Amino acid sequence: MRAVKTRLCESILNLCGICLLLIAFVIGAGVLMHLFGMSQLIAFETPHWLVGRAITFNSLMGIQVLLFAFAIMLAIAPVMWLDRHVRVDVFHSRLPARYRSVIDIVGHALFGIPFFAFLLLPAYRFAERSYITNERSTDGGLTDIYVIKATLPIGITLFLAVLVYLLARRTWLLISGGGDHA
Template sequence: MDFAKSLVRAIDRLSEFVGRVVSWLTTLLVLVVVYDVFTRYFLKTTIVAIQEFEWHLFSLIFLLAASYTLKHDKHVRVDVFYARFSKQQQAWVNLLGGIFFLIPFALMVIFASQNFVINSFVIGETSPDPGGLPARYLLKAAIPIGFFLLLLQAFSLAVKSALSIAGVDMGGKETTHA
């Protein structure tokens, strides 16, 4: 039991760290977009690399912050029923959803993206656009990395949900459910 709690805390710390680091990319993205808008509308010029950098940053934010978002339960969900469930019912939904949907999906994306990323590295993929960014393979490498982080956080959520169902508080106290 203590090992499970320690593992969950370590995964949560990793997600928290990555999320806080990645959050700074949103500030950088805003600055890049402001620069792009300024040059496009006031200077009547545009730079392909700047436009690509915008979607590269957005991709990194989306992929790498997914685990942080899951940790804080801020992902998009239709709460028509879930919001009305008791804490134990929510724990069951999180446990079963994680085991049967999120974990298999994350594993599928990790394995399915391997050849995609490897091929990109092998050919040294760059932007097909003149003036575009080099090293597109680095961006593609964020796909399995982001889903691996999501997989870890899904495992953490499943363990926390199982502990909650069993009446074990992550603080080490036994709890009872109504």
């Protein structure tokens, strides 16, 4: 099971890495458009999802934001699950496994879960309002802004699910005296 979890998380993180790499290509396309004085890269006869009737310099800017939001919000849950996040507690690595588990349990229960649970509803409403009002760029950018904004509640939900799982797992291992306190 651990190998499947690790492979799944690393696959998601690789997808996030590809999104970051794509940002470089989108920026390069934008730079070339600017260099050649182009405001429009491709025009379509019928509107397409996300870009409308054309891929413009401004829609490329929106795609950069979308790729970045997707990469960041999708990466936070697997990074936490794999325990690859940066810790503020400089003493954590020097403590016995049992104390590290207690610190993680307290941190997840008192800070992580309440904070992200508090953010979830406003994030959902933020994306929902964008979808309901059919929010779109007014300057030739993206036609479906809600896609960018939807990454926020999706990422928060995934992160909350991981925090709840880790809290339950660490609590169970601490109570049962299980050997795996990671």
